[in-house]
Amino acid sequence: xxxxxxxxxxxxxxxxxxxxxxxxxxxxxxxxxxxxxxxxxxxxxxxxxxxxxxxxxxxxxxxxxxxxxxxxxxxxxxxxxxxxxxxxxxxxxxxxxxxxxxxxxxxxxxxxxxxxxxxxxxxxxxxxxxxxxxxxxxxxxxxxxxxxxxxxxxxxxxxxxxxxxxxxxxxxxxxxxxxxxxxxxxxxxxxxxxxxxxxxxxxxxxxxxxxxxxxxxxxxxxxxxxxxxxxxxxxxxxxxxxxxxxxxxxxxxxxxxxxxxxxxxxxxxxxxxxxxxxxxxxxxxxxxxxxxxxxxxxxxxxxxxxxxxxxxxxxxxxxxxxxxxxxxxx
Amino acid sequence: xxxxxxxxxxxxxxxxxxxxxxxxxxxxxxxxxxxxxxxxxxxxxxxxxxxxxxxxxxxxxxxxxxxxxxxxxxxxxxxxxxxxxxxxxxxxxxxxxxxxxxxxxxxxxxxxxxxxxxxxxxxxxxxxxxxxxxxxxxxxxxxxxxxxxxxxxxxxxxxxxxxxxxxxxxxx
Numbered sequence: 081x082x083x084x085x086x087x088x089x090x091x092x093x094x095x096x097x098x099x100x101x102x103x104x105x106x107x108x109x110x111x112x113x114x115x116x117x118x119x120x121x122x123x124x125x126x127x128x129x130x131x132x133x134x135x136x137x138x139x140x141x142x143x144x145x146x147x148x149x150x151x152x153x154x155x156x157x158x159x160x161x162x163x164x165x166x167x168x169x170x171x172x173x174x175x176x177x178x179x180x181x182x183x184x185x186x187x188x189x190x191x192x193x194x195x196x197x198x199x200x201x202x203x204x205x206x207x208x209x210x211x212x213x214x215x216x217x218x219x220x221x222x223x224x225x226x227x228x229x230x231x232x233x234x235x236x237x238x239x240x241x242x243x244x245x246x247x248x249x250x251x252x253x254x255x256x257x258x259x260x261x262x263x264x265x266x267x268x269x270x271x272x273x274x275x276x277x278x279x280x281x282x283x284x285x286x287x288x289x290x291x292x293x294x295x296x297x298x299x300x301x302x303x304x305x306x307x308x309x310x311x312x313x314x315x316x317x318x319x320x321x322x323x324x325x326x327x328x329x330x331x332x333x334x335x336x337x338x339x340x341x342x343x344x345x346x347x348x349x350x351x352x353x354x355x356x357x358x359x360x361x362x363x364x365x366x367x368x369x370x371x372x373x374x375x376x377x378x379x380x381x382x383x384x385x386x387x388x389x390x391x392x393x394x395x396x397x398x399x400x401x402x403x404x405x406x407x408x409x410x
Numbered sequence: 411x412x413x414x415x416x417x418x419x420x421x422x423x424x425x426x427x428x429x430x431x432x433x434x435x436x437x438x439x440x441x442x443x444x445x446x447x448x449x450x451x452x453x454x455x456x457x458x459x460x461x462x463x464x465x466x467x468x469x470x471x472x473x474x475x476x477x478x479x480x481x482x483x484x485x486x487x488x489x490x491x492x493x494x495x496x497x498x499x500x501x502x503x504x505x506x507x508x509x510x511x512x513x514x515x516x517x518x519x520x521x522x523x524x525x526x527x528x529x530x531x532x533x534x535x536x537x538x539x540x541x542x543x544x545x546x547x548x549x550x551x552x553x554x555x556x557x558x559x560x561x562x563x564x565x566x567x568x569x570x571x572x573x574x575x576x577x578x579x580x581x582x
Contacts, residue, residue: 085411086430086476108477115433115472116453128430130477156466160537165545176540180562181529182457185466186473316540316561 082124091134092259092293098129100261100289107131107291109152109191112183117196121205122212135190135293139163145299151190151292155245156181158189168297170306170325174248177310180317190292193246193256193272196283197239197347198319200224210236211280218280225385227319230393231346233381237280240344241273242319247343248308250351251325254297260290269295270341273348280347302329302337305407309400310343311392320344322392328404330364338401342376342393352376355397364405366398373397415479419444420488428475435459435470438485446487446520450564457563460521460528461485467528469562486520489527503527503580512576514567522563526577529559533581551581 086108089095099105104126108114117123136150139161147163158164159175179187201207201219208216220228220238228238250270258267272284286292297303306327312318323343329336338359340352355372362368373394380390414427417437424442435452438444438461450458452471459471462484470483489501500508503526513519533549541558542549549555556577557570565573 081431083411084430086413086474108474111474111477112454112469112472115474118431119453128474128477132477156532156537160532160535165538169545172538172545173540176538176542180457181532181539181559182460182467182469182525182562183454183472185528186468316558 081118082126084125085127086130087127088130088133092131092291095129095131095134096259096261096289096291098127099291102127103288105129109135109188110154110186111191112179112187113191113195117203120203122196122203131190131291132188135188142296142299147297149189149295149297151188151294153189154185155179155187155189155192156184158245159184166304168248168252168300168303168306170251170303170308170327171245171248171297173308174244174310174323174325177308177320177323178244189245189295192243193249193269193292193295194283195241195243198242199227199239202239211239211276214279214281221383225383227321227344228383228386229346230380230382230386230389231342231350231377232275233347234276234278234280236278237276237347238383239276239280239347241283241346241348243349244308244310244320244323244343246273246349247323247341248325249295249297250349251306251327251339251341252297252300252303253339254295256292257294257296258286258290259293260287264293266296270349270351276347283347300327300339302327302339305329305404306339307400307404307407309396309403311396322389322396324393324396324400326397326400326404328364328401330405333364335359335362335364335368340376340397342397345380345389345393352397354378364401366402369398369401370394413476413479415476417442417475417478417480418482420483420485430474430476432475433471434461434463434473434475434478434483437475438470438483444483444485444487446485447524448517448520450518450521455564456518456521457525458518458521460524460563462524462528465528465531467525484524486523489523501527503530503577506576506580507573510572510576510579511569512573513565513569518563518565518567522560522565522573525560525563526580530577530581533559551578553578556581
């Protein structure tokens, strides 16, 4: 591992100034992904700026009925928070579907959003990877392709975003509060993460030195009936092949409101606007759920190893919405 | 780049100077002779390095020692009374692992025991898991819950059946 300076600044503004002025600096929070990448040689910062003790570690009520989650709230605390369990169960469920108990105790809300892809070639410094080393090529295009994206990928990168939490946040329409060298701003999720295009090294729209200080959840009554469904190769402790975060409100058999996001399909947590539009105002039936899912996947491009993701996404969305409809009927 | 830190390890205050690259696991094992946490994968995938950090189970291989200056660390050796010396009492979870033969080679066991102790506290606090059907209902630690909550600890010998039995008893 490359030697680095470790700094624990006095406050978020000091942290931002330190990182913004130093191209070799990186923020450290829980460290569960970054420390691993430093061991692997995937990341080699020359300075770590520890922000874990500087950012909020509480979940607070917002005046409009939403919640503000401090960026340092551990994933485990967020999943267990009573208000999240009751009002945004999809977020609790997504967090609990990810990683292990030990990792969730260390990983933070802010850090989770900056997890990097688990594409095997990204994590293997002996192979070409445009995300790790721009311009070297993409090994996943012709290589092991089971995990590859089917929506929004480019010739430069077919990696998927690994976070479960971010999929729930995309469905809920959360907002990241960002402190940067130019001051504070709000970045919506989805919108924080970006498709690879010709710059797969950039996972998010944020610049060097930008720091997420909190994540706001909107007041969203439909989220009280929401769920997260994750399909993976093992029953636990594995990344998603396909996952669905969904919230559904059915009135007299008609979809009054619905929020859907997919994980495992793209370089971003994929908000399924097309499927939502297809469903709203229509019947809450199995056929409608499948039709909406097929509409969302209409532009999917698959390779040798990942064609299964398309029917899997259709089935997973249909079963998740069916479950929420049954819950509603109780 | 060096940094001087203080760690409270199994009840004893220890002061040491570490290279900033030192993980908590390496600081414990190589510098402080606290060798019950084991280095398995060293990449956060196996759970053998699990310790209790300020009372919560974490992976010491993915924690930088310098980032935890002042922390309280409990390893499997420090769970019981008598500092692991002959004549000391085993922690009830460790005792249950012995009673139920919850290991073969024993390499993953200190991590399993620390993880189980942390997990039982989490369940006691009412934290749900991926196996919890109703996120609002009280937690009941059936075998499915135990397996899900312990999924971050691998056992290459495959002693899972007895590990679950040990934890089931300790949970009573």
